Amino acid sequence: MRLSCHVNGERRCADGVRARESLLFVLRERMGLPGSKNACEQGECGSCTVYLDGVPVCACLVPAGQARDRQVVTVEGLGDDGGLDLVQEAFVEAGVVQCGFCTPGFVVAAHDLVRRGYAPTEEEIREALAGNLCRCTGYEKIIDAVKLAVSRWWARSG
Numbered sequence: 001m002r003l004s005c006h007v008n009g010e011r012r013c014a015d016g017v018r019a020r021e022s023l024l025f026v027l028r029e030r031m032g033l034p035g036s037k038n039a040c041e042q043g044e045c046g047s048c049t050v051y052l053d054g055v056p057v058c059a060c061l062v063p064a065g066q067a068r069d070r071q072v073v074t075v076e077g078l079g080d081d082g083g084l085d086l087v088q089e090a091f092v093e094a095g096v097v098q099c100g101f102c103t104p105g106f107v108v109a110a111h112d113l114v115r116r117g118y119a120p121t122e123e124e125i126r127e128a129l130a131g132n133l134c135r136c137t138g139y140e141k142i143i144d145a146v147k148l149a150v151s152r153w154w155a156r157s158g
């Protein structure tokens with residue numbers, strides 16, 4: 001089948017999509033967007049997190065056909081004009097990335113928290129990121145990065 005949807009603000013089409021293909025597969029293998037990672041393919045790790053119509057989802061669990069004519073935003077589409085988004089900047093500055101496999105999913109999940117525009121407690125940050133797993137960092141630097149992003153968000157919002 002032909003799949004047509006909006007990805008990172010552009011209309012994108014993919015031909016030959018099979019009925020059981022996931023949105024993650026289509027994004028990575030048919031649309032050339034490898035940012036969302038494929039770690040477990042079972043909805044367990046969050047490394048494939050993308051926005052679908054503004055809601056974070058595990059792209060490995062979404063049949064590609066369900067994205068037809070909908071809005072998808074991947075980690076590649078968060079920043080403006082090819083630059084880094086505020087959350088991506090914070091992840092770099094906090095030194096979060098080790099193997100980096102989990103990072104795109106954490107960035108999208110953290111972005112969803114930060115854009116809500118309130119000051120989450122550490123417990124709320126951990127809860128918001130509970131669907132994302134990291135084998136390397138012990139999570140502390142990830143939490144630091146989210147706190148940094150939240151403080152920057154407040155600074156830039158006025």
Ligand code: FES
Pocket residue numbers: 037038039040041042043044045046047048049058059060061
């Ligand atoms: S690859 Fe989708 S949740 Fe792990």
Ligand code: FES
Pocket residue numbers: 096097098099100101102103133134135136137
């Ligand atoms: S940095 Fe390696 S899994 Fe998170």
